[in-house]
Amino acid sequence: MGRRSERLSRQGMLASETGDGDVIQVVSRAFDVLRCFEGHEARLGNLEISNRCGLPRSTVSRLTHTLTRMGQLVYLPRDQKYRIGPSAVAMSTSMMKGLQLRNLIRLRLQDVADQLPGTVGFVIPDRFHLVYLEFARAANALGLHEATGSRISMATTAAGHAYTAALDPMIGDALIAEMERELPDSAKLLTPRIEANRRHLQEHGYVVACGLWSPHINGVAVPMWSPQYQTYVVTTIGLLSAMYDEKRLHREVAPQMVELGAAIGSLLEGADGDIFANRIERKSLPVTAHNNNKMIKTEALNELEAGTRRPRPARSVRAGDGRR
Incomplete structure (x- = not known):
């Protein structure tokens, strides 16, 4: 285990919570987006996600597109909103x-x-x-x-x-x-x-x-x-x-x-x-x-x-x- 991983393990928390400057912001923001979905049935649009996590709508749009391609989110065309995808459910279940x-x-x-x-x-x-x-x-x-x-x-x-x-x-x-x-x-x-x-x-x-x-x-x-x-x-x-x-x-x-x-x-x-x-x-x-x-x-x-x-x-x- 590398020195950075050892430090995170010892602290039991993310580096962003301790003020470290070595956090990859795009990864942190992707998880901020996923945190917006409280409950499996939650449906949110880009504007709602932007308001919840305080990110620009353009940034949220790129993140939701990527997360959808990865299966972490699912796009609902009729509602023009997103919900938690099968990959996120499977990952949480395995944990x-x-x-x-x-x-x-x-x-x-x-x-x-x-x-x-x-x-x-x-x-x-x-x-x-x-x-x-x-x-x-x-x-x-x-x-x-x-x-x-x-x-x-x-x-x-x-x-x-x-x-x-x-x-x-x-x-x-x-x-x-x-x-x-x-x-x-x-x-x-x-x-x-x-x-x-x-x-x-x-x-x-x-x-x-x-x-x-x-x-x-x-x-x-x-x-x-x-x-x-x-x-x-x-x-x-x-x-x-x-x-x-x-x-x-x-x-x-x-x-x-x-x-x-x-x-x-x-x-x-x-x-x-x-x-x-x-x-x-x-x-x-x-x-x-x-x-x-x-x-x-x-x-x-x-x-x-x-x-x-x-x-x-x-x-x-x-x-x-x-x-x-």
Whole structure:
């Protein structure tokens, strides 16, 4: 692996997010175009794509022509619009081969959703957003309804605040600087909270965000290192603020989310081993000990990375590859 590839692997993110000048812009812009298509049924014209990704219409026209020739997009003559093509669908499907792992993750999410009236998600970063890979919802969930493939803002969600807090500070600061150039309003929401988020994550293993995405929604999120994706992924939950204020989030929701993060972190760590060997076992989530409503932290509860067989507390997470 070359030096540039090694650097991207260590950082777990694109060079464009860290300010590197060695990014091939046409490739970056092609992916910006593909990101505009949220959902398999989305139909967009060149003008709509231009407005969504902020590129000149002439540039978008050349990119959509090329992507169509490659099978990444399909042109619909009657509508004079484009939609996601078979090559893009096939590529995304091939990248999601770990269906057994995803099923186990979904079961873990449902364990928590059955106890809390909210939407529980497992998300992965995509530039300044996060994408739901899996989700679960309580039967009586109110207020927040996401689905697999939904994109959420990094700046206005607990998941985004947890992800940026988990990054090595230099990489996190570079990402925020890039956000300031492209999405200044979003950066204004994230920047004032980043240091407090980092401290709280180090001390407690989770991040809380209240009323940022909507005044009616509060959230808790736990990041963990994914060896498969070489980046942080996040488990998160959104709940009605009228039912769960910030104190109740810390007292009742955070312990369950930290346990969920530890369980999924263990699944991710073992994804290349026994998890695909037909010896899959669904174990119950660990029970957190409490003392006067304060969570008693164990080594497993503050896990932010997979890579060692024995979980370590958040303070011991190493730097050098984008991890803290």
